[in-house]
Amino acid sequence: MPAVSQRAQSMPASPIRKLMPYAESAKERGITVLHLNIGQPDIESPPEFWRAVRTTDIKTLEYSHSAGIAALRAKAAEFYSRQGIIVSADEVIVCTAGSEALSFAMLGCLNPGDEVIVPEPLYANYLGFSCAAEVNVVPLTTRIEHDFRLPSSEEFEAKVTPKTKAVLINNPGNPTGSVYTRGQLEQLRDLALRHDLFLISDEVYRDFNYTSEPVVSVLQLGGLERHAVMVDSVSKRFSLCGARIGFFVSRNPELNAGALKLAQARLAPPTLEQIGVLAALEAPASYFDTIREEYRSRRDLVVSRLRSMPGVRVPQIDGAFYAMVELPIDDGDRFCQWLLESFQHQGHTVMFAPASGFYETPGVGHRQVRIAYVLNQERLDLAMDCLEVALAQYPGRLEPAARA
Amino acid sequence: MPAVSQRAQSMPASPIRKLMPYAESAKERGITVLHLNIGQPDIESPPEFWRAVRTTDIKTLEYSHSAGIAALRAKAAEFYSRQGIIVSADEVIVCTAGSEALSFAMLGCLNPGDEVIVPEPLYANYLGFSCAAEVNVVPLTTRIEHDFRLPSSEEFEAKVTPKTKAVLINNPGNPTGSVYTRGQLEQLRDLALRHDLFLISDEVYRDFNYTSEPVVSVLQLGGLERHAVMVDSVSKRFSLCGARIGFFVSRNPELNAGALKLAQARLAPPTLEQIGVLAALEAPASYFDTIREEYRSRRDLVVSRLRSMPGVRVPQIDGAFYAMVELPIDDGDRFCQWLLESFQHQGHTVMFAPASGFYETPGVGHRQVRIAYVLNQERLDLAMDCLEVALAQYPGRLEPAARA
Numbered sequence: 001m002p003a004v005s006q007r008a009q010s011m012p013a014s015p016i017r018k019l020m021p022y023a024e025s026a027k028e029r030g031i032t033v034l035h036l037n038i039g040q041p042d043i044e045s046p047p048e049f050w051r052a053v054r055t056t057d058i059k060t061l062e063y064s065h066s067a068g069i070a071a072l073r074a075k076a077a078e079f080y081s082r083q084g085i086i087v088s089a090d091e092v093i094v095c096t097a098g099s100e101a102l103s104f105a106m107l108g109c110l111n112p113g114d115e116v117i118v119p120e121p122l123y124a125n126y127l128g129f130s131c132a133a134e135v136n137v138v139p140l141t142t143r144i145e146h147d148f149r150l151p152s153s154e155e156f157e158a159k160v161t162p163k164t165k166a167v168l169i170n171n172p173g174n175p176t177g178s179v180y181t182r183g184q185l186e187q188l189r190d191l192a193l194r195h196d197l198f199l200i201s202d203e204v205y206r207d208f209n210y211t212s213e214p215v216v217s218v219l220q221l222g223g224l225e226r227h228a229v230m231v232d233s234v235s236k237r238f239s240l241c242g243a244r245i246g247f248f249v250s251r252n253p254e255l256n257a258g259a260l261k262l263a264q265a266r267l268a269p270p271t272l273e274q275i276g277v278l279a280a281l282e283a284p285a286s287y288f289d290t291i292r293e294e295y296r297s298r299r300d301l302v303v304s305r306l307r308s309m310p311g312v313r314v315p316q317i318d319g320a321f322y323a324m325v326e327l328p329i330d331d332g333d334r335f336c337q338w339l340l341e342s343f344q345h346q347g348h349t350v351m352f353a354p355a356s357g358f359y360e361t362p363g364v365g366h367r368q369v370r371i372a373y374v375l376n377q378e379r380l381d382l383a384m385d386c387l388e389v390a391l392a393q394y395p396g397r398l399e400p401a402a403r404a
Numbered sequence: 405m406p407a408v409s410q411r412a413q414s415m416p417a418s419p420i421r422k423l424m425p426y427a428e429s430a431k432e433r434g435i436t437v438l439h440l441n442i443g444q445p446d447i448e449s450p451p452e453f454w455r456a457v458r459t460t461d462i463k464t465l466e467y468s469h470s471a472g473i474a475a476l477r478a479k480a481a482e483f484y485s486r487q488g489i490i491v492s493a494d495e496v497i498v499c500t501a502g503s504e505a506l507s508f509a510m511l512g513c514l515n516p517g518d519e520v521i522v523p524e525p526l527y528a529n530y531l532g533f534s535c536a537a538e539v540n541v542v543p544l545t546t547r548i549e550h551d552f553r554l555p556s557s558e559e560f561e562a563k564v565t566p567k568t569k570a571v572l573i574n575n576p577g578n579p580t581g582s583v584y585t586r587g588q589l590e591q592l593r594d595l596a597l598r599h600d601l602f603l604i605s606d607e608v609y610r611d612f613n614y615t616s617e618p619v620v621s622v623l624q625l626g627g628l629e630r631h632a633v634m635v636d637s638v639s640k641r642f643s644l645c646g647a648r649i650g651f652f653v654s655r656n657p658e659l660n661a662g663a664l665k666l667a668q669a670r671l672a673p674p675t676l677e678q679i680g681v682l683a684a685l686e687a688p689a690s691y692f693d694t695i696r697e698e699y700r701s702r703r704d705l706v707v708s709r710l711r712s713m714p715g716v717r718v719p720q721i722d723g724a725f726y727a728m729v730e731l732p733i734d735d736g737d738r739f740c741q742w743l744l745e746s747f748q749h750q751g752h753t754v755m756f757a758p759a760s761g762f763y764e765t766p767g768v769g770h771r772q773v774r775i776a777y778v779l780n781q782e783r784l785d786l787a788m789d790c791l792e793v794a795l796a797q798y799p800g801r802l803e804p805a806a807r808a
Contacts, residue, residue, distance in 0.1 A: 001630045002569065002600050008512040008662025017470065017668055044463040053676065054458045059448040061646040066421065096500050096648065099670040108412040112516055112538055128669025132511055134538060165406065196406045226405045242465040242675025244500065258412025264421055265532025266503040270674040271646025272457065 011131045015124045015357020022340035023351050031344050034375060034383040037336075037351040039174065039321065041374045043239040043291055045280070052279035053272055064271045066263040068094020072278045076247055079281050083206075085217045085230070091251055093259050096269045098204045098233030098246035099125065105168075105229050105248065106133040108258040109198040114165040116200075119151060121324055121358035121365060123174045123202065138164070139360035144326055144368065147316040148176035150184040156191050166198035167191070172205040172215060172319025175358050175370040177299075179209055179318040182216045189221045198255075199224060204233040204246070205320035207288055210296050215319065225251045236321075237288065238280045243273040295321050298373040298380055305384035306371075309391060311398065323371045324355060330396035332356060332369045343390050350386040367398075415535045419528045419761020426744035427755050435748050438779060438787040441740075441755040443578065443725065445778045447643040447695055449684070456683035457676055468675045470667040472498020476682045480651055483685050487610075489621045489634075495655055497663050500673045502608045502637030502650035503529065509572075509633050509652065510537040512662040513602040518569040520604075523555060525728055525762035525769060527578045527606065542568070543764035548730055548772065551720040552580035554588040560595050570602035571595070576609040576619060576723025579762050579774040581703075583613055583722040586620045593625045602659075603628060608637040608650070609724040611692055614700045619723065629655045640725075641692065642684045647677040699725050702777040702784055709788035710775075713795060715804065727775045728759060734800035736760060736773045747794050754790040771802075 016038050023033045067073065073089040080087050095101040102125075110116060112134035118126055120139040130137045138159050142148040156167065167188065172179045192199040201218035209215045218228040233246035248259050299317055306314045311328030329335045332354035339349050355368035373380055391397060420442050427437045471477065478493040485491065499505040506529075514520060516538035522530055524543040534541045542563050546552040560571065571592065576583045596603040605622035613619045622632040637650035652663050703721055710718045715732030733739045736758035747753050759772030777784055795801060 002513070002602050004656075004658045004662045005512055005515045005518075005569075007515065008659070008665065011662065011665040011669070013665055014470070014668035038467070040466050042464060045465045049465070060446060061449045061453070061644050062444050063442070063645045066418070096674075097671065103670070107536055108409055109406070111409045111411065114409075125669050125671070128665065132666065132669065134516055165409075198406050240465050241467045242672065244672070244674040252408075254408045255412070258408045258415065261412065261415040261417055261532065262536065264418035265415070265529050265536065266507070267501065267529070268646065268648065270500075270648040270677050272677060272680075273674050276676075 007131050007134065012124070012127045012357065014128070016353045019336055019340060019351065022337055026340045026349060030347070032348045033340070034348060034350045034379055034386065036371050036373065036375065036383055037353045039236065039372045039374060040241055041236065041239045041321070042376060043294070045239045046283040046287055048279040048283050049238065049240060049276040053276040056272070056275055061271055063268040064274055066268055067260055068269055069271070069274045069278065072274050075278055075281045080249070084214070085219045087219065087249055087251065091249055091256065093248040093256065093263055094269050094274060095246045095248050097235060097244040098202065098231050101231040101233070101246045101248040102126070102202065103129050103133070104259045104262050105200045105231060106130060106135055107262055108255055109200065109229065110135045110165045113163065115161060115163040116166040116168050117156060117159045117164060118168045120360055121148070121175050121355060122360065123170050124357045126168060127360065136163070137360055141359070141361055141364055142176070144313055144315050144324065148173065148178045148324065150178070150180045150188065153187040153191050156188065160195050164195065164197060166200055168200045168202070170202040172208060174205060174320050175322045175324045175353070175355070177315070177317035177320050177322050177324065179211055179215055185216050185218070185221055189224055192227045193223060197227065198229060199227050200229045200231065202231040204231065204236055207237050207292065208295055208321055209319045210299060211318045219249065219251070229255065234277050234280065238277070238283070240277065240280065243277060244270060245273050245277045295373070298377060301377050301380055302371060302373045302384065305381070309388055311400065321373050323373065324358070324368055325371060326368050328391065328398040329367055329394060330398065331366055334396055335394060336369060338394060339390055343393065345386045345389045348382060348386055350383040411535050411538065416528070416531050416761065420757045423740055423744060423755065426741055430744045430753060434751070436752045437744070438752060438754045438783055438790065440775050440777065440779065440787055441757045443640065443776050443778060444645055445640065445643045445725070446780060447698070449643045450687040450691055452683040452687050453642065453644060453680040457680040460676070460679055465675055467672040468678055470672055471664055472673055473678045473682065476678050479682055479685045484653070488618070489623045491623065491653055491655065495653055495660065497652040497660065497667055498673050498678060499650045499652050500670070501639060501648040502606065502635050505635040505637070505650045505652040506530070506606065507533050507537070508663045508666050509604045509635060510534060510539055511666055512659055513604065513633065514539045514569045517567065519565060519567040520570040520572050521560060521563045521568060522572045524764055525552070525579050525759060526764065527574050528761045530572060531764065540567070541764055545763070545765055545768055546580070548717055548719050548728065552577065552582045552728065554582070554584045554592065557591040557595050560592065564599050568599065568601060570604055572604045572606070574606040576612055578609060578724050579726045579728045579759070580719070581721035581724050581726050581728070583615055583619055589620050589622070589625055593628055596631050597627060601631065602633060603631050604633045604635065606635040608635065608640055611641050611696065612699055612725055613723045614703060615722045623653065623655070633659065638681050638684065642681070642687070644681065644684065647681060648674060649677050649681045699777070702781060705781050705784055706775060706777045706788065709785070713792055715802065725777050727777065728762070728772055729775060730772050732795065732802040733771055733798060734802065735770055738800055739798060740773060742798060743794055747797065749790045749793045752786060752790055754787040
């Protein structure tokens, strides 16, 4: 019997999805599971999207250009330029979601065995893409007690080796909710220039920003023309997770040529979804204002409920729609499984993502869980009720003395 | 300036698309380009697909399951079973087109540096995926004078090394139009068992079969439960190239577990297109009968026109919708470019894919071009007129004496 490849064996299972069988089993027992484990917003996708896909008069659904429909590339460039990120259409490659843009960045910037420094906790799927690309993720641990802020230049410096080829950040952060400041990013820019590293920035949550300052894109930092790669997606911004449309954006012509060859190998991104997204990009700015205010209220609700629970540590959360929190429990994996297997509160339970899958360094953050606040406030409130009751009942809870 | 990765640099440009700038320039000069360079059928996609995507009452386009919508996996398994390929829904993973299924097969079966034996001329994108996966393609040349038939067991045997982990075939073949017989496939099965190799079979053209015998799937060969992987797609069968929906099908539970982890890393295939494909799979069998008859007529037309042209060598073509032919010219790349740059016939020219990109062995097949007969018969006839006139005018044509 032929052996499955090493990379398929060592590929991490998704921490977001690995508890799904327990959730399905809870549902079979009649329990309502409140899904705060996955970043699937409940907001309706823009009507412009639906109108475009419903009214298209295409008869044959053909391949698009490998880099995406020309009008969509132009529209995306215009969209970015309105946000102060000045790029041209040929610096934008339409991808099958941010996932593929990330994969193009990994494959295009790094050789097998090369190292990419990534602040952790990190978006778990970075580990999957790096495994497929045979690239080594070098984690740089950030701390909940420091609000998971971007590490200093010196901390990054200490991780640089001759194999380092890139730094990968997620801003605003999943799972941390951090938004990096211009000053922090400029330090990172200087490091990238000093060591000639690619700076890959996953900015899919850019519009989910609850601070008074705009989020600074890596493409807005001077001097990084050859070093900066922005990974973007419409999944969160337009509540179009299922559309699988994202963007790889860079001003480095050699890198773009490489990404285009990767794009040609898989032929094209989905055509119909591109047609819908082209229309969605024309949605009025007010479409997103409402959404941001809704998420701000959700954040406020979740943070305030969590802060009222004894022994729960909540960092400052400025963006995205996640809270990485530390609970007074023995272990996040066990707790999340117990919630699905052995707990209910008035016929409900809640599903979180254990933090273990978001750390590459073993053992770090083992009391943490990630909460995606993607449900309406009534259901979020109910989910927080569940958590509060569960923390009192959970056999592996830490008593106040042990928490010190 | 950081260097782009080696794999991005060595990634082959798509031979199907690299001449596009010349085609665009011809169009700007007012010339109509007949596109026989890419496997984009002109047939209309099934009305069932359009009805489903237009009438869905979804408001939020959510992620599907990483392995695809459960109903679609079940429907695909039922579809295969009707064709005599008995698989269960959990042996089917929905992919973002056959491209992704191929990529999962490469990444899941082979480690970096491992070898996969592939008969050539081969589907050019195999080279792109193998490059991204750091896998070495070992080509096994097949000959136009033998109708590109599957090499014998002995010929495969001669290519096996300790690094060989898989054989990859395309049946029916792109670019060759070959359909492999059960006897040939059984020889290959025995080889796979003898050397414990994965046998990956790209069967996206299975329904484009003009022989009197059904195409034999690799999943219909006994004893290969752990070794066989079928790569499939709806792109050609349902004229849904732009939908980007395909299937990875295997009965090997370890391999399927690995493929599922790869699937989880990229989250999900496009949701809306899955909804449409689920409906398309319910199209009556007669939908495809009409298409097959149309393609059979196109094949007959193209083969008969080509056989009437002096010095043109045409193999037997039993399936898919391609003809790999040898022309009385100095070089396929130069000829294809000349057709776009310097030729026209009554305001038209024709675009083919030069064969060089379909061979991994340098220099082989340099007088060959691939013709995709994906236009209606009137336009195909016009394209053949163009070719006939072009062969008489082309400065690099071989005179009859030189052809011997």
